[in-house]
Amino acid sequence: MEQDGNLIGQNMFMRTIIEADDGRTIPVLTMGPIGITPELKRKGYGKALLDYSLEKAAETGAGAVLFEGNIGFYGKSGFDYAGRFGIRYHDLPEDEDASFFLCKELIPGYLDGITGVYQTPQGYYVKDEDVEAFDKGFPPRKKLKLPGQIF
Template structure:
């Protein structure tokens, strides 16, 4: 990846391009079609959306990359709540993938999140990929996944402290924010705004 790119907060003028690139990035990857572009569209109107960290990457006169951040919470048995961040989707147009643009977006925004005073980030994703950014299996930091027995491994649940000791005081339970759940009917209605694409069931989908 060259250095001729810019990362900046998205603006309303970027919304259509960002939703399209997110659709292209995830189409038929995890399911037939995609849901991520709808979740992104809806999140901008939710109170947990963090606009200053939801950023685009510009390169070659285009916007080939984008990352979404939102607020979430960890919960403790005694009712204590700890505010955290989550990010995703991280979207890169297929023809721009494998160039390091996704990593650039993640690294840049994690630095900005730390500078802004946020305490920790929790995500679900590949341990091998996210280890490079300092993420560790959430269980090692006292965080379990809601609905999963505590003795069951959850290597895909990853956590990163942005402030040392922020996650002390657990054990904590992580719950997916409600904004990350969508009905097929809502997704299909939103997707009708875009040019038709063929939904395919492919090996490796969830």
């Protein structure tokens, strides 16, 4: 997302799968990170970018988007808890809180009759030491832990 030639926001999607309990492999998308430049937060740009990018994702024919996020923001764009669709998060014990794990069908009914486990695609896994090396290229900043932040 650009404003006056400056980058003010971004979002991305990646293909992944649900391993269905009946043995099928269900293609879905995952999403993120979505971000809006800090000085322009809470002005509606994030929701506009999210809704626009979901429309574009739907145009590719994808059936559903699943990912980790805060229902306070994503719920306004039609996301619900993935557990309500019968989809579980990989490696998360059944009794753990899964309220961070969200889902939106892009094709209504796409997940009807499906239960299974969502897999984060390999592209999202990074080595901590690679991240640290990359971050060293920027001026140092103090890491904060803010409400709604997962990591």
